[in-house]
Amino acid sequence: xxxxxxxxxxxxxxxxxxxxxxxxxxxxxxxxxxxxxxxxxxxxxxxxxxxxxxxxxxxxxxxxxxxxxxxxxxxxxxxxxxxxxxxxxxxxxxxxxxxxxxxxxxxxxxxxxxxxxxxxxxxxxxxxxxxxxxx
Amino acid sequence: xxxxxxxxxxxxxxxxxxxxxxxxxxxxxxxxxxxxxxxxxxxxxxxxxxxxxxxxxxxxxxxxxxxxxxxxxxxxxxxxxxxxxxxxxxxxxxxxxxxxxxxxxxxxxxxxxxxxxxxxxxxxxxxxxxxxxxxxxxxxxxxxxxxxxxxxxxxxxxxxxxxxxxxxxxxxxxxxxxxxxxxxxxxxxxxxxxxxxxxxxxxxxxxxxxxxxxxxxxxxxxxxxxxxxxxxxxxxxxxxxxxxxxxxxxxxxxxxxxxxxxxxxxxxxxxxxxxxxxxxxxxxxxxxxxxxxxxxxxxxxxxxxxxxxxxxxxxxxxxxxxxxxxxxxxxxxxxxxxxxxxxxxxxxxxxxxxxxxxxxxxxxxxxxxxxxxxxxxxxxxxxxxx
Numbered sequence: 421x422x423x424x425x426x427x428x429x430x431x432x433x434x435x436x437x438x439x440x441x442x443x444x445x446x447x448x449x450x451x452x453x454x455x456x457x458x459x460x461x462x463x464x465x466x467x468x469x470x471x472x473x474x475x476x477x478x479x480x481x482x483x484x485x486x487x488x489x490x491x492x493x494x495x496x497x498x499x500x501x502x503x504x505x506x507x508x509x510x511x512x513x514x515x516x517x518x519x520x521x522x523x524x525x526x527x528x529x530x531x532x533x534x535x536x537x538x539x540x541x542x543x544x545x546x547x548x549x550x551x552x553x554x555x
Numbered sequence: 556x557x558x559x560x561x562x563x564x565x566x567x568x569x570x571x572x573x574x575x576x577x578x579x580x581x582x583x584x585x586x587x588x589x590x591x592x593x594x595x596x597x598x599x600x601x602x603x604x605x606x607x608x609x610x611x612x613x614x615x616x617x618x619x620x621x622x623x624x625x626x627x628x629x630x631x632x633x634x635x636x637x638x639x640x641x642x643x644x645x646x647x648x649x650x651x652x653x654x655x656x657x658x659x660x661x662x663x664x665x666x667x668x669x670x671x672x673x674x675x676x677x678x679x680x681x682x683x684x685x686x687x688x689x690x691x692x693x694x695x696x697x698x699x700x701x702x703x704x705x706x707x708x709x710x711x712x713x714x715x716x717x718x719x720x721x722x723x724x725x726x727x728x729x730x731x732x733x734x735x736x737x738x739x740x741x742x743x744x745x746x747x748x749x750x751x752x753x754x755x756x757x758x759x760x761x762x763x764x765x766x767x768x769x770x771x772x773x774x775x776x777x778x779x780x781x782x783x784x785x786x787x788x789x790x791x792x793x794x795x796x797x798x799x800x801x802x803x804x805x806x807x808x809x810x811x812x813x814x815x816x817x818x819x820x821x822x823x824x825x826x827x828x829x830x831x832x833x834x835x836x837x838x839x840x841x842x843x844x845x846x847x848x849x850x851x852x853x854x855x856x857x858x859x860x861x862x863x864x865x866x867x868x869x870x871x872x873x874x875x876x877x878x879x880x881x882x883x884x885x886x887x888x889x890x891x892x893x894x895x896x897x898x899x900x901x902x903x904x905x906x907x908x909x910x911x912x913x914x915x916x917x918x919x920x921x922x923x924x925x926x927x928x929x930x931x932x933x934x935x936x937x938x939x940x941x
Contacts, residue, residue, distance in 0.1 A: 427565070458785040460753045462688030462721025464728075466760070469827050471788040471820045475812070506884050508823075508855050510815035510848055512876060518784075518812050520819040522827070522856055530653050552685055554656065554692065 450479040451544040452491055454536055457551055464554040468527065472496070473520040476509075476538040476546070489541035494519040498526065499533035499550070513541065525555055627654065631661035639673055647682070655682075656689050663693035663702075670694075671705060684717060691718035695725025695734075702726070703737050710743050720749035727757025734758075735769050748778040752785035759789035766790070767801055776810070783809070784816035791824025799825070799836050806845070818845050819852040826856035834868075847874040851881040862889040863900055870904060875916065883920040890924055898928055905936055 457474035459465065476491045490513040495504040507521040525532040531554050538546040631638045638658045645651040662670035670690050677683035694702035702722045709718065719741060726734035731754055738750035751773065758766035766786050773779040790798040802817050809817065825833035830853075837853050840846040850872045857865035865885045872878035889897035901917070908914050914936070921929035 456748070456752075456781050456784065458752050458781070458788055459756055460720030460724060460749055460785070461684065462692040462718070463724045463753060463756065464692060467792050467827075469824075471791070471823050473784045473788055473816050473820055506880075508819055508848075508852055509880070510812070510819070510844075512880060518815040518819075520816065520823060520852070522823040529649070530656060531649075550681065552652070552688070554689075 449542075449544060452476055452478045452538045452540045452546045454494070454538050454546050454549050457536065457549055459551070459553060461551060462554070465525070468525050468555070469522060470525055470553065471520060471522050472507075472534060472536070472551070473518065474536070474549075475516060476519055477516045478538075478540040478544075479515075488515065489544070490514045491517050492539050492541045494521075494536065494538045496521050496523065496534060496536045498523060499535055500526075507536075525553060530555055628657065628661070631658045632665060635662045635665065635670070636673070652685065655686050659686060659689035660693045663690055664697045667694045667698065667701065667705070687717045688721040691721035692725040695722035696728050697725075699726035699730070699733065699737075706746070707741070710741065710746055716743055716746035716749055719743075719746035720753040723750035723753035724757055727754050731758035731761065731766065732769075735766075739773070744775065744777070747775070748781045751778045751782040755782040756785040756789040759786040760793050763790035763794055763798055764801060767798075767805070771805070771808070780810065780813050780816070783813050784820070787817045787820035788824070791821050791828075795821060795825035795828065796832065811844075814845055815848055818849045822849050822852035823856045826853060830857065830861070830864075837868075842873060844874065847872050847877050851877050854881050854885055858885045858888050862892065862897065865889075866897075866900060866904070870908075870913075875912070878913070879916045879920060882917060883923065886920055886924055894925075898925075898932075902932055902935070905932065 453476070455475050455477070458472065459470065474494075476494050478489050478491045491509065492512065494507040494509060494517075496507055497504045505521065507519040509517045509519050511517040519538075523532075523534055531552055534551050534553065536549045536551065627638065627641075630641075635658060638654075638661075642651060642654050642658060645654065659670060659674075662673075667690070671694075674683065674686045674690050677686060691702065691706070694705065699722070702725065706719050706722050710716070719738075723734045723738050726737065735751065735754040735758060738747060738754045741747040741750055751770075755766050755770050758769070763786065767783075767790075770779060770782045770786055773782060787798070798817075798821055802821060805817075806814060822833050822837060825836070833856075834853060837846065837849040840849055850868050854865045854868035854872070857868065862885060866882070866889065869878065869881040869885045872881050886897060886901070901921070905914050905917055908917075918929055918933055921932065
């Protein structure tokens with residue numbers, strides 16, 4: 421086995437090198453967040469068209485060699501409708517941005533659920549917010 | 556001289572190195588790569604928890620329509636606990652959501668404390684959150700002072716802020732000024748912001764100017780911004796011109812976020828009732844970020860029903876990045892709804908557009924939405940030499 425020593429040493433060095441490289445570039449991913457969404461939960465609205473707004477924040481990454489990403493887009497849709505639409509952002513690509521969009525609530529129903537999600541420039545996705553609005 | 560290394564020894568060493576390498580890979584691989592993102596379909600059930608999670612027995616074999624008594628409203632009013640039991644046995648979905656709203660409306664008027672006890676007994680989750688908000692809204696509408704005391708008691712007992720906003724929203728139906736005053740007194744900062752937003756939104760439907768004065772008097776910046784965003788969402792429904800006048804005067808005193816919420820929401824709301832007046836207001840804004848956002852909001856609002864106008868407004872957005880985003884949003888819809896008209900208008904607009912940088916930004920947008928059309932247009936306008 422003595423003859424294998426150089427191979428083991430080489431393998432160990434290679435592994436240590438990889439660990440060092442990986443630690444250098446490993447980051448702790450944190451998905452973006454959505455907050456302060458209006459209308460607030462439980463609200464009853466009188467109009468079928470409703471303006472929604474809120475704040476999206478890319479909390480970015482932490483750790484050595486981290487890369488911070490801004491908010492790329494905020495998407496929304498009416499539950500039951502498969503089509504996602506983009507919200508209007510005041511500062512796309514920034515760490516924090518406001519968003520607004522105008523949604524047509526479901527006709528003839530006593531409530532509509534609107535689903536909202538944010539995606540940062542690194543492709544990370546926020547938890548989805550489901551806001552039920554009474555009509 | 557060491558002995559020559561046999562093939563077997565080489566294989567063992569190779570395997571060991573590979574094992575260490577794989578181990579290291581597994582150790583350092585980021586967590587988010589180990590789990591798949593939430594599937595879009597999974598979210599559909601988030602708004603209403605499964606019957607098991609809601610504390611009831613699942614019975615998917617019986618459609619809800621067959622399980623509901625004919626006069627469910629009477630059952631809610633006379634025997635709410637039986638109605639509640641029926642709801643818990645229903646499969647999740649719109650039927651259960653509507654039935655829960657109906658029950659909470661009735662129970663909040665007959666015995667709100669019993670209703671609160673039932674809601675608090677539900678397991679945590681979306682179904683409970685919705686039921687709590689429904690009860691809070693109806694109780695706030697029917698007996699606001701008592702509903703307010705219930706929320707205060709919950710907060711003092713260490714409960715979550717759920718229901719604070721909905722009580723203010725319900726209270727605000729009849730007396731938004733009183734709802735706002737109550738919201739200002741809440742001991743929890745998050746609950747205060749949530750309730751302030753709901754009160755401001757309700758107030759904006761009847762007297763936006765008074766609501767704006769109150770919002771601007773709020774000391775806490777987070778509450779103020781939140782309330783202003785909510786007010787901006789509702790005020791244009793009742794009197795967009797009054798809000799525009801207020802915004803023209805208040806603009807210098809607002810934070811960047813507050814201006815963004817106000818400008819975008821005003822234009823989006825106003826476009827619904829009077830797009831010409833909204834466009835005139837946008838045209839009257841001085842050049843800069845606010846005007847860019849206003850133009851983008853106008854384009855975004857017009858995109859569904861007036862895509863040609865929307866495209867014109869999108870092209871006029873000053874901020875290059877926002878312009879590209881807005882043009883892309885408008886074109887995505889237009890190319891889907893009426894591709895012939897969209898392509899004709901885009902080709903005409905680009906042929907007359909002297910700003911090369913802008914033309915190239917539009918090509919980028921088209922590359923993402925319709926690459927074949929983009930290539931043909933690029934060759935026609937820019938020539939083969941580009």
